[in-house]
Amino acid sequence: MKTRDKIILAALELFNESGEPNITTNHIAAHLGISPGNLYYHFRNKEEIIHSIFDQYAHDLSIHFQPLEHQQITADDLLVYLDSVFMLMWRYRFFYANLPDILQRDPELQQKYLAAQEGLHKDIMAMMASFRSGGLLDIEEEELENLATTLKLVASSWISYQTTQAPGAKITKAVLYQGVLHILGIVRPLTTAEGKAQVLQLKAHYRAQIEKEA
Amino acid sequence: MKTRDKIILAALELFNESGEPNITTNHIAAHLGISPGNLYYHFRNKEEIIHSIFDQYAHDLSIHFQPLEHQQITADDLLVYLDSVFMLMWRYRFFYANLPDILQRDPELQQKYLAAQEGLHKDIMAMMASFRSGGLLDIEEEELENLATTLKLVASSWISYQTTQAPGAKITKAVLYQGVLHILGIVRPLTTAEGKAQVLQLKAHYRAQIEKEA
Amino acid sequence: MKTRDKIILAALELFNESGEPNITTNHIAAHLGISPGNLYYHFRNKEEIIHSIFDQYAHDLSIHFQPLEHQQITADDLLVYLDSVFMLMWRYRFFYANLPDILQRDPELQQKYLAAQEGLHKDIMAMMASFRSGGLLDIEEEELENLATTLKLVASSWISYQTTQAPGAKITKAVLYQGVLHILGIVRPLTTAEGKAQVLQLKAHYRAQIEKEA
Amino acid sequence: MKTRDKIILAALELFNESGEPNITTNHIAAHLGISPGNLYYHFRNKEEIIHSIFDQYAHDLSIHFQPLEHQQITADDLLVYLDSVFMLMWRYRFFYANLPDILQRDPELQQKYLAAQEGLHKDIMAMMASFRSGGLLDIEEEELENLATTLKLVASSWISYQTTQAPGAKITKAVLYQGVLHILGIVRPLTTAEGKAQVLQLKAHYRAQIEKEA
């Protein structure tokens, strides 16, 4: 692996562990056993490292979320989707813990972030619309937008929220799966009978995952 | 006003404006035209200022949220409640933008925060239960908990979320009212016919508020 | 007791406990429950407090050490003398722990200190000379000076020396009595047979004191 | 010379000149014409600088004081020994002026200091025992311990004592040699005739040294 990539990886790891504001560029270099000068040979500044991490995140995002618009979406698709979303949030969780501060400093990152968010929003809208037209969701069309925003907001706040609730607790996969369960719980009251069955099936799946982790 | 209170106020103002990590104790002192020594005469350290701001927040909270458990809760009660919640979140918005970091540093604050959260959760649960037993909400009992958490999470993430969505936009009251509207939108699909009428009425109220602000 | 005197007393107490450089004027005021302003009403600055403590020390010294030059000095006189010396050193022990620094800052104090030292030196010289002429000490006259200096040096360094030897140990009276024993141990090899008897008697006395303290 | 060593040297110099509590890390950096940041690149904090100075002192000590236990010790050995002791005390004199305070702050240094002291004590005991068995010292065995402690105490307090005696006087080599003379004066009355001759010879040597310096 190239040094540049090693730096990105180490930074991500350390940021996730201790929070971006608590990790200095020297920490990153020391963690890799390279000199600070070398780090600055590959990156103009700390911001650029964060930028690169975000680019990687956006890349991961684009790989996992191919447009699903045309086809009929199944519960299995949703499962794959939720898995991916939460796994990405897990991989880049430091990001979610400091989003306002990080974005405020860096308008360019803001733009990129918004673009990514828009993609996500479209994805979710497409899925929900598909579920609705497929007779799984019993919800008025004008309420779709609101639902999509809620889901996005809950998903993207989940880790941060858990951090604030449990004093020094580590965020584990089980916590993420609980997030998925929570999201399914939001959708559940809005389903048709058929939809309810599928949601309950998904919930069972994630409950089993949580058991496995324990 | 006492200098101690002026410091709390100035800190709150500056934190809200620029984010707590970007405001130093010297900034606060300079903003007030006092010496750093004077600031440290009134507060042992920066943490204690944040602590005091939180105490004020908790105090405001306790004033606005008297237990409503015994009586039948009306839509007007909910309106008052939502108004208060969002107004408080507005007054102490820096807090919500950095919660994980702020709490991580200060275990004592964690405790206080959790206690306050518990109170909020009980309030929301009581209201939702009342709406349900009053025939306004059509939702299974075991889903109440999930709903309450969703509402709390959405409410407490709203400002932070908006900050990330709108590049450098100032958070205005209109933005807060949109948060209320969003929350009502979450509840709407779960209402009975009677409940729906009341929710729509509330939504109309808040849309009018937004118009006024514009 | 007047405030001024209370300040001197409190300062002495705190200095002895924690070392003069570690005690601020605010500590002293807080300890007495008075305001810093009040403290500075009675003393121009911290130095003046130290000065006043020294004056008290010098005063104590002058009371305890009346010139003994004319009469024949007995072992009992020596006992009284040693008791007094070590008790004074105990009362003002912070002073001995920081002497070079304290005197360096304050030339006037230097002068006073030297004057006091001179008195002490004369006292010791007089005693030793008396012991010698009384046939208790077997020592050449030109060695008297050296002996007196040694005794003074050992006495005044004793507390400081013990502090450096025993990590965090409190200086107790027993430690002081050991200092006396040490001094007697210096004199012992220089005594005549008669002198030896008296020294041994004194040593027995102080050993008993140490037992009592334990 | 490496910057790290320059810092140690400059700190030692300034500490000796003005007292450790009066020299800040900024003073040291300014004295060397380097930035405070650079100083902190080489040392974590001020304490670590003092630590390093002590390590150097301990190193010097170990070089100069090879165990002399096995052989018969001569007056020349003593001369070399005294020369070394006082030269070291001169090189690190700031240390001796603030020992109680410095050691109190830093328990690790305490340990190191005690270890060094123990070595010194053994050295002195070995020399005195050798002189005694060699028929130079006329002293009872149980008084050896007391004598060793006295010598150590007088030696280690000498500079500090002189500082308090002579107002603003610089500590010169002559002052150190007077310390040696004083120590010889303590031993003198305890010698046999043969020992006396050797002590007087040593004293003559040091008196000559003082003359040279003047």
Added chain:
DNA sequence: TATGAATGAGAATTCATTCAT
């Protein structure tokens, strides 16, 4: 006499960043 808020210089330390090699 006494209060207690206020001052301001300066202490130790941090950290993103630069630069000669």
Added chain:
DNA sequence: GATGAATGAATTCTCATTCAT
């Protein structure tokens, strides 16, 4: 590509001292 010493502005915090009341 890489090193690591060096920078310097900034940050938190301290404390002897002043001063209006």
